[in-house]
Amino acid sequence: MSNSMTDWTIILRSLRARLFSTITTVVTVAVAVALMLVLLMMRDSGRRAFERGSGNMHLLVSADASPLVSILNGIFYANPPRRPIAWSKYQEIAAKFPLDFAVPTQLGDSYQGNPVLATTPEFFTKFQPVPKEPWKLASGKFFDTEWQVVLGARAAATTGLKLGDQIALTHGAGGSRDTGASKDAQPGPAPGHVHSEFKYTVVGILEPTGSAHDRALFTNLNSTWIIHAFDRRERAEHASDSSKDHDHADHDHDHDHDHDHDHKAHHEPPMTLADITDEDRKVTGLYLRLITREGSDSPANLPQIFDMLRRDPTITVAQPNQEITRLFSIVGNIDQILVGMAGVVMASSGIAIMLALYNSMEQRRRQIAVLRVLGASQTRIFGLVLTESALVGVLGAILGLVISLLGVRIVTAIMRDRLGLVIEPLLSPEVAMLVVVATIALGVLAGFIPALMAYRTPVAKNLKPLG
Amino acid sequence: MSTTLALHIRSLKFQYPGTADKQWTVNILDFKLAPAEQTLLTGGSGSGKSTLLQLVAGLLDIQQGSIEVAGVSLASLSRAKRDLHRGRTTGMIFQTFNLLHGFSACENVMAALMFSSIPPSQHRATALQLLAQLGIDKPDSDPDRLSVGQQQRVAVARAIACKPALILADEPTASLDPENAGGAMDLIQQTCRSIGAALLCVSHDPAMASRFERRISLRDLNAQATQEAAR
Numbered sequence A: 001m002s003n004s005m006t007d008w009t010i011i012l013r014s015l016r017a018r019l020f021s022t023i024t025t026v027v028t029v030a031v032a033v034a035l036m037l038v039l040l041m042m043r044d045s046g047r048r049a050f051e052r053g054s055g056n057m058h059l060l061v062s063a064d065a066s067p068l069v070s071i072l073n074g075i076f077y078a079n080p081p082r083r084p085i086a087w088s089k090y091q092e093i094a095a096k097f098p099l100d101f102a103v104p105t106q107l108g109d110s111y112q113g114n115p116v117l118a119t120t121p122e123f124f125t126k127f128q129p130v131p132k133e134p135w136k137l138a139s140g141k142f143f144d145t146e147w148q149v150v151l152g153a154r155a156a157a158t159t160g161l162k163l164g165d166q167i168a169l170t171h172g173a174g175g176s177r178d179t180g181a182s183k184d185a186q187p188g189p190a191p192g193h194v195h196s197e198f199k200y201t202v203v204g205i206l207e208p209t210g211s212a213h214d215r216a217l218f219t220n221l222n223s224t225w226i227i228h229a230f231d232r233r234e235r236a237e238h239a240s241d242s243s244k245d246h247d248h249a250d251h252d253h254d255h256d257h258d259h260d261h262d263h264k265a266h267h268e269p270p271m272t273l274a275d276i277t278d279e280d281r282k283v284t285g286l287y288l289r290l291i292t293r294e295g296s297d298s299p300a301n302l303p304q305i306f307d308m309l310r311r312d313p314t315i316t317v318a319q320p321n322q323e324i325t326r327l328f329s330i331v332g333n334i335d336q337i338l339v340g341m342a343g344v345v346m347a348s349s350g351i352a353i354m355l356a357l358y359n360s361m362e363q364r365r366r367q368i369a370v371l372r373v374l375g376a377s378q379t380r381i382f383g384l385v386l387t388e389s390a391l392v393g394v395l396g397a398i399l400g401l402v403i404s405l406l407g408v409r410i411v412t413a414i415m416r417d418r419l420g421l422v423i424e425p426l427l428s429p430e431v432a433m434l435v436v437v438a439t440i441a442l443g444v445l446a447g448f449i450p451a452l453m454a455y456r457t458p459v460a461k462n463l464k465p466l467g
Numbered sequence B: 001m002s003t004t005l006a007l008h009i010r011s012l013k014f015q016y017p018g019t020a021d022k023q024w025t026v027n028i029l030d031f032k033l034a035p036a037e038q039t040l041l042t043g044g045s046g047s048g049k050s051t052l053l054q055l056v057a058g059l060l061d062i063q064q065g066s067i068e069v070a071g072v073s074l075a076s077l078s079r080a081k082r083d084l085h086r087g088r089t090t091g092m093i094f095q096t097f098n099l100l101h102g103f104s105a106c107e108n109v110m111a112a113l114m115f116s117s118i119p120p121s122q123h124r125a126t127a128l129q130l131l132a133q134l135g136i137d138k139p140d141s142d143p144d145r146l147s148v149g150q151q152q153r154v155a156v157a158r159a160i161a162c163k164p165a166l167i168l169a170d171e172p173t174a175s176l177d178p179e180n181a182g183g184a185m186d187l188i189q190q191t192c193r194s195i196g197a198a199l200l201c202v203s204h205d206p207a208m209a210s211r212f213e214r215r216i217s218l219r220d221l222n223a224q225a226t227q228e229a230a231r
Helices: A007-017 A019-051 A067-074 A087-096 A153-159 A180-185 A221-244 A248-266 A302-310 A320-374 A378-419 A429-455 B049-057 B079-089 B105-113 B120-133 B148-160 B178-195 B206-211 B218-230
Strands: A059-062 A099-111 A114-119 A137-140 A148-151 A200-206 A217-220 A285-290 A316-318 B007-014 B026-033 B038-042 B064-069 B090-093 B166-170 B198-202 B214-217
Touching: A007 A019, A007 A320, A007 A378, A019 A320, A019 A378, A019 A429, A059 A067, A059 A302, A067 A099, A067 A285, A067 A316, A067 A320, A087 A099, A087 A285, A099 A221, A114 A153, A114 A221, A148 A153, A153 A200, A217 A221, A302 A316, A316 A320, A320 A378, A320 A429, A320 B079, A320 B105, A378 A429, A378 B079, B007 B049, B026 B049, B026 B218, B038 B178, B038 B206, B049 B064, B049 B090, B049 B166, B049 B198, B064 B079, B079 B090, B090 B148, B105 B120, B105 B148, B120 B148, B148 B178, B166 B178, B178 B198, B178 B206, B214 B218
Parallel strands: A114 A217, A148 A200, B038 B198, B038 B214, B090 B166, B166 B198
Antiparallel strands: A059 A285, A059 A316, A099 A114, A099 A285, A137 A200, A148 A217, B007 B026, B007 B064
16 A cells, blocks of 8 residues: 555556556557567568578579579578489589589488488588688587588477487478479479488587578488489389389388388398499589688679579579579568558557547546646646556557567567578567657557547536536 | 635636626625635526636636635636645535545545645555544545445545645535535534635525525625626
8 A cells, every 4th residue: 555646546547447448458559569579570680591591602503493492492491402403514613613612512301391401521611601600510520421410500409319319311301391392393202201221320510500501401412312322223123013013002102111121121231332323413502602802702703603604504593692682672572561561550559549548538537627626737637648648558568579579489480480491580679679669659649639638628517416 | 823814806807708798707806715714605506606616726717806815816826836726725525526436535535635745655644544533434445335424524534635725615515415414514614614724615505504604695796896896
C-alpha cells in the first residue's frame, strides 16, 4: 500500500480497470513491433548471410542453368547441381588461366539432410569462406585422405557427431529438402539410398563461419568418386541380374535392405582408388581465384577471364558478388515493400491505442471532472491521458521485442531448412532503440486526440447526477 | 482565526457567449463570506447558481469584476495556478458524491491530497486520520461497498482534506430522503465549523432555510447590482 496517490496510480488504475482492452491493445502493438523487428533483422542478416560464403573466390564455374542458380547451389547448397563438369574441363581451366586457386567441388550426397561437399584439401588451405577469415578448426584436423569427413559447425551441432564417429553418407539430398526435382534428373540408384558399404570417420569439426558452409560436411573427392564408381558398377550388374531372375520393381524394393551384405559378397574389397576411371571423376563446381596484387581484391584481368570462360558453352560462370548484388536488387524491393507493410501494421496498432482510449473517455469524464475539482489542471489531465497512451506503446514495444526475438528463431529455422540459408539474426541496438522510440512516439501520437478530449472535458456538466 | 475573508465577490458580471448584450447570468455587486461563516444561497433552476459556483471555484474565466478566495484574486492567477488554488482552498460537495470508481475510500481522500502542500509521505496517515474522525472504519474498501451515509462521509472527508477556507456545497441533499438529508447537513455544517471553513450552500430545498442564519437569494443579489447600476 503506497503512502500517496500519484499520476501513475491513476494511470495504472485506469489501465487495469479496462484490463481486456489494455491487453488486446498492448498485444496488437507488440505484434506490429515484432513484425517490424523481425523483418529488419532478417533484412540485415539476410544480406550478411548472402555476402558470406563466397568468401575470397572470384568466379564460380558450374554446369548449372544460370549463374544465379549456380551461386545458390554451389555456395548456399540450395539443391545439388544436376549436371556435372568433366574432370578434363577442370584440368583445362586450371592450366589455362593465371589462377591463385581452382578448387573443385562435388555436391550430391548428404548426411541427415546436411549437404556433403567433396573437394580437395585446397578448399581449406586456399579458399576462405569469408574474405580474410580462413577456416578454423574447433577440434580435430582437416581431411587428408579418403573416408574422412570434416563437419561444419552447424552440421556438427545438428547431427551431434563427434570426432571418431563413423558415418555412412546418403546418395542424393535426402532429408526434408526438395528431392522430388532431382529424382527424374538423376539416373541410377534411387535418390536417398545410403552408401552403407563405405564408412567415413569424423576427423574434424570447424568453427562457425556464419555462412551456408556451416551446414555442410566436407570430404575428399576420391571417396565420392569411389562410391559413385561402385554405384555405376552395381547398376551394370543389376541390369543383367534383373533380366535373368527377378523383375525390376522387386529389386528396387529390396535394394536398401540387401545392399550391405549382398555386395560385400560380390566384391571384396568393395572398391579402391585404382578402380575409378575418368568417367567417375566428375565435379559440380569450381571455386576460382585469380592472382591478385598484394592488398587488392579486384584483379584487372577479371572481366577478360570472365568473358573467356563465358564463351565456353559447356559451363556456366558466375561472379558471386555480382549475382548477390543482383539478387538483392530483386529481394531489396520486396523487403522494402514488406517493411512498408509492417509500418502500416504499426500505424494501425496506433489507431487501436487511440480507439481504446477514445472509448474509455466516455466513462472517464466524471473521473476527470472530479480530478479537476480536486485541483488538477487541464494540462495535467492532458498529460495523464497522453502518458497512459505512451505507456501502452512502451509495453507493446517491450512485448514486441520479446516476441521478435522468439519469432526470429522460428523464421531462421524455416529459412535454414527450406532455403539452406544460414542466417544469424542480429538486432543492432540502434535499430531496436529506433523501433522502440518510434513505438512510444506512436503511443503519444495516438493519445493526442483522447488527451485533447480529456483536456476539454467540461467539469460542472460531468459532476451532475446521471440521467 | 485569520481575518482574511473566505470569499469576496466584487462587481462580478458574467454572461455566456451568444446571449444578448447586457443579459448577465451573474451580476453581483458585493458579496462577502467571513471565515467559518455559513450561508445558504437559494434560487430556482436557471437562476445562475451553477454558473456562480463555477466562477467561485475558478472553473470559468472571470469576464468582469473580481473574486477573491482566501485573499487571492482568481483573475490574477493563470488557469493552472487557479486549479491548484481551488484544490488547496476550496472543497466541493455535490448532489452525487462523485467518488472515484476503482479507488478505495482512502485513495479518494489521498487524491485530494495530491494537490496539497502536505508531503506525500504523510498523505496516507492524514487520510486515514480524517476518515477515522468521520467514522469510516474500513478505509481501504471500495466506496461502492459502503452505505450511502458512509459514502457521504468519504465525500466530505475528501472535500476538507486540504483544510480549505471555503466549502461549496451544490444541492448536497437533493438526492437524499428528508431523514438522511438532515443527517448529511449536520455532518457538513459541523465539519465546516470544526475546521473553520466557510460554507456556501446552494439549495432550493425549503427545509434548509432553518439551518442557516444567513440566507440570500441569487435573484436578490443580482437585483441589488441592477438597482445600483440604475442609480
